[in-house]
Amino acid sequence: MRKLDRATATVPACLASYTHGRDKWDDVTGVHKQEIRVSLEQMQRKRCAYCEGPLDSLGQHIEHFRRKRHFVQLTFAWANLYWSCDQPDSCGHYKDKPNNGPGAYNPNDLLNPCVDDPSQFLRFRSDGTVDVRPGLSARDDFRAKETLRVFNLHTEFGRLRNMRKAAASTYLQLVSELAAFDPDERSAYAQMEIQATASEPFSTVARHMFEDVL
Numbered sequence: 001m002r003k004l005d006r007a008t009a010t011v012p013a014c015l016a017s018y019t020h021g022r023d024k025w026d027d028v029t030g031v032h033k034q035e036i037r038v039s040l041e042q043m044q045r046k047r048c049a050y051c052e053g054p055l056d057s058l059g060q061h062i063e064h065f066r067r068k069r070h071f072v073q074l075t076f077a078w079a080n081l082y083w084s085c086d087q088p089d090s091c092g093h094y095k096d097k098p099n100n101g102p103g104a105y106n107p108n109d110l111l112n113p114c115v116d117d118p119s120q121f122l123r124f125r126s127d128g129t130v131d132v133r134p135g136l137s138a139r140d141d142f143r144a145k146e147t148l149r150v151f152n153l154h155t156e157f158g159r160l161r162n163m164r165k166a167a168a169s170t171y172l173q174l175v176s177e178l179a180a181f182d183p184d185e186r187s188a189y190a191q192m193e194i195q196a197t198a199s200e201p202f203s204t205v206a207r208h209m210f211e212d213v214l
Helices: 011-017 030-044 091-095 138-152 158-169 172-177 183-196 203-211
Strands: 060-064 081-084 122-124 130-132
Touching: 030 060, 030 081, 030 122, 060 091, 060 158, 081 091, 122 138, 122 203, 130 138, 158 203, 172 183, 172 203
Parallel strands: none
Antiparallel strands: 060 081, 122 130
C-alpha cells in the first residue's frame, strides 16, 4: 500500500449525474464506469490501491473504501472510490465479504491511501513480509494492524507475500552493490531508482529497500 494523491486525477464529471437515494451503483453506465477508471488510472496507474499488484493480470473493479451498503451517501463520492484488484482473497473484495472475510471492522480504523501515508505505518521487506513500524502510538499501531487484517495484506498470506518477494528479487543485487558507493553517490543513485520504480507494481517494496541504504 502506498500514498496516493487524488489531486493528480481529473474528477469524473459523470459522477454529478447520479444522486444517492435516487440512483444505485448498478445504474452507472458502462461508459461512465470507464470514465471513472480513466481518472483512477491517472492517480494509481494500473496498480491496485491496496496490494499494489498489477491490475492487468489480477483483474480490477471500482472499489468503495466505505461500503456503499453502509454509507449510501458516499456511493457516488469521488473521494470514496479506488481501483482495486479483483482477487477474492485480498483487497476490496475481501474487505467487503459478508462471510469468510475479515469480519467486523470500523472503516475509520483503516489507513486511507489518499489521506494517510502507509509508509509511516508499515515497512515492506525484501522477503515479502510486512512489519508494523516500531514506535507508533497505540492508536496508529492498531490502525496499521487492522489495515493489514481487513485487506488481508499481512505476512502470513502466501500469494501476496510471494508476489512482493518476487518483485524485490529484481533489486537485491543492486541494493547490495550500492553499499560500496560513497554516501553521496549512494544517496543519488538510490533516489534515482526510487523515482524509476515508482510506477512499477509493488513499488513500495523497492522504495523501502533503497531507503535502507540512504
